[in-house]
Amino acid sequence: MNRWHIGRIGVIGLISLFSFHATCAWAEEGGVLKIDTGDTAWILMSSALVLCMMLPGLALFYGGLVRSRNVLGTIMHTAIILCMITVVWIVCGYSLAFGPDVGGVIGSLEWAGLQGVGLTPSPDYASTIPHQLFMVFQLMFAAITVALITGSVAERMKFTALLWFAVLWSLLIYSPLAHWVWGGGWLGQLGALDFAGGAVVHISSGIAALVCAVMLGPRRGFGTEPMPPHNLPMTVLGTGLLWFGWFGFNAGSALGANEVAIVAFVATHAAAAAGGISWMVAEWLHRGKPTVLGVASGVIAGLATITPGAGFIGPLSALGIGLAAGTICYGAVVWKVKLGYDDSLDVVGIHGVGGFMGILATGLLASVGAQGLFFGNPTQFGIQILLAVVTLVFALVGTYVILKVIDLTIGLRVSSHDEEVGLDLSQHSERAYS
Amino acid sequence: MKLIQAIIKPFKLDEVKDALIELGVQGMTVVEVKGFGRQKGHKETYRGTEYQIEFVPKIKLEIAVADTMVQQVIETIGRAAKTGSIGDGKIFVSDLNQVIRIRTGESDESAV
Numbered sequence: 012m013n014r015w016h017i018g019r020i021g022v023i024g025l026i027s028l029f030s031f032h033a034t035c036a037w038a039e040e041g042g043v044l045k046i047d048t049g050d051t052a053w054i055l056m057s058s059a060l061v062l063c064m065m066l067p068g069l070a071l072f073y074g075g076l077v078r079s080r081n082v083l084g085t086i087m088h089t090a091i092i093l094c095m096i097t098v099v100w101i102v103c104g105y106s107l108a109f110g111p112d113v114g115g116v117i118g119s120l121e122w123a124g125l126q127g128v129g130l131t132p133s134p135d136y137a138s139t140i141p142h143q144l145f146m147v148f149q150l151m152f153a154a155i156t157v158a159l160i161t162g163s164v165a166e167r168m169k170f171t172a173l174l175w176f177a178v179l180w181s182l183l184i185y186s187p188l189a190h191w192v193w194g195g196g197w198l199g200q201l202g203a204l205d206f207a208g209g210a211v212v213h214i215s216s217g218i219a220a221l222v223c224a225v226m227l228g229p230r231r232g233f234g235t236e237p238m239p240p241h242n243l244p245m246t247v248l249g250t251g252l253l254w255f256g257w258f259g260f261n262a263g264s265a266l267g268a269n270e271v272a273i274v275a276f277v278a279t280h281a282a283a284a285a286g287g288i289s290w291m292v293a294e295w296l297h298r299g300k301p302t303v304l305g306v307a308s309g310v311i312a313g314l315a316t317i318t319p320g321a322g323f324i325g326p327l328s329a330l331g332i333g334l335a336a337g338t339i340c341y342g343a344v345v346w347k348v349k350l351g352y353d354d355s356l357d358v359v360g361i362h363g364v365g366g367f368m369g370i371l372a373t374g375l376l377a378s379v380g381a382q383g384l385f386f387g388n389p390t391q392f393g394i395q396i397l398l399a400v401v402t403l404v405f406a407l408v409g410t411y412v413i414l415k416v417i418d419l420t421i422g423l424r425v426s427s428h429d430e431e432v433g434l435d436l437s438q439h440s441e442r443a444y445s
Numbered sequence: 446m447k448l449i450q451a452i453i454k455p456f457k458l459d460e461v462k463d464a465l466i467e468l469g470v471q472g473m474t475v476v477e478v479k480g481f482g483r484q485k486g487h488k489e490t491y492r493g494t495e496y497q498i499e500f501v502p503k504i505k506l507e508i509a510v511a512d513t514m515v516q517q518v519i520e521t522i523g524r525a526a527k528t529g530s531i532g533d534g535k536i537f538v539s540d541l542n543q544v545i546r547i548r549t550g551e552s553d554e555s556a557v
Contacts, residue, residue: 237496237497238496239496240491294490294492294493298490298493302490302491304491305492308492341492344492344493345493345494357492
């Protein structure tokens with residue numbers, strides 16, 4: 012314990028030293044910020060890693076969990092959302108989220124079409140990498156957040172409805188939320204800590220998933236016929252790619268190749284591993300057998316939960332967060348069955364609950380670069396509660412309104428005939444396995 | 446002549462096949478099937494929720510044999526496919542009216 016304590020002080024010391032050094036080295040030279048090539052290389056790589064989380068990571072993870080007649084439809088959700096949100100983000104999503112602040116609430120449209128988002132660093136964000144690189148790194152976050160939600164609408168949502176939902180949700184929910192927390196908005200000004208998106212990504216997508224599951228209603232036969240995953244090796248492969256890509260997501264959120272990136276990398280890995288173990292043990296005690304899907308689910312729960320605190324938390328705290336994540340998310344997923352809503356692939360139980368837990372844990376355990384309650388800063392915990400609750404309420408109400416409008420105009424679900432046939436044939440005229 | 450249909454556990458197929466070849470059986474047809482008996486399927490667990498899977502994967506063997514071999518074949522399958530636990534399967538024996546070998550046109554016992 013003693014050695015760990017000394018180690019932790021060491022890390023904090025290093026980081027303060029580093030920041031001091033950084034301030035000197037990165038100072039404006041003749042009004043133009045200097046690009047750091049190491050930082051730029053790492054964020055380029057991280058952006059590609061976050062893309063890898065979606066396609067193939069999330070696509071395989073979700074694809075394996077559905078029945079074989081819906082696997083292409085499920086993969087399609089992630090693939091097309093990646094394409095659509097890329098366009099939305101470049102056209103105006105980025106400007107709304109990160110453009111010049113308007114009253115702490117939203118970014119202005121000054122940067123629409125990436126006007127003025129160039130190859131020199133922005134003085135407001137990541138001052139050592141090109142502004143356009145920061146934009147594309149954030150683009151990947153915007154895309155994966157929407158893609159995560161699709162797990163709760165799997166096997167029954169109408170494709171056109173999904174396209175509209177993705178665009179509207181990204182513009183009306185994601186961009187404002189990202190602005191509030193990361194883009195100079197009011198939550199960020201209050202000091203809310205969300206390192207890589209526990210609230211902006213995981214609570215928001217988890218709560219949106221809950222609203223989607225309730226408003227779409229359960230799949231035909233839910234609760235009466237078994238709906239086992241059709242290809243668990245595919246899901247495990249997806250888990251591996253998510254884990255791999257998450258290093259870009261979390262360690263990349265340091266926005267440089269620096270000590271914070273290492274803190275985040277180690278915390279991310281530690282929490283993933285601990286999550287896998289604790290979910291397995293919880294299920295083993297509860298149901299008598301350790302399962303492969305249990306380890307995969309626990310790893311994802313650990314990753315989602317560590318996300319908001321990754322850069323502020325030491326390795327032992329990260330292990331603790333991972334252990335709690337595996338157990339609590341397992342409980343949430345089992346409890347869901349009793350509540351009766353059909354969150355098909357457990358976005359709420361894993362991302363929603365994990366994100367919530369992570370935001371609060373950050374308020375307790377932050378020790379590197381920021382202090383939580385256990386490190387003498389009780390105010391931080393209060394701010395974290397506010398962050399979690401605001402995100403929850405905003406995503407809940409906003410998602411409800413968007414879905415209601417789509418329901419009244421296009422309709423949310425495929426016909427029951429199409430659902431029986433499966434999305435692959437009914438929506439896309441394709442078959443995965445012949 | 447008899448047609449013997451045996452439902453067995455999939456992992457027992459190789460053992461049963463080898464035992465039948467040793468006995469002198471010349472050929473067989475194998476089909477992957479699903480079904481249930483008194484066992485009534487089995488349980489699978491996904492994320493802590495148990496599902497009753499009613500139709501369990503099995504292998505069905507179809508073997509046409511001369512009357513003289515019927516008893517030996519039944520005993521051989523019974524011995525090779527047995528694990529002693531529930532779900533070992535069943536053997537059905539029925540009369541076979543006619544057998545024709547397509548290549549030569551031979552029929553009945555000489556075609557089996």
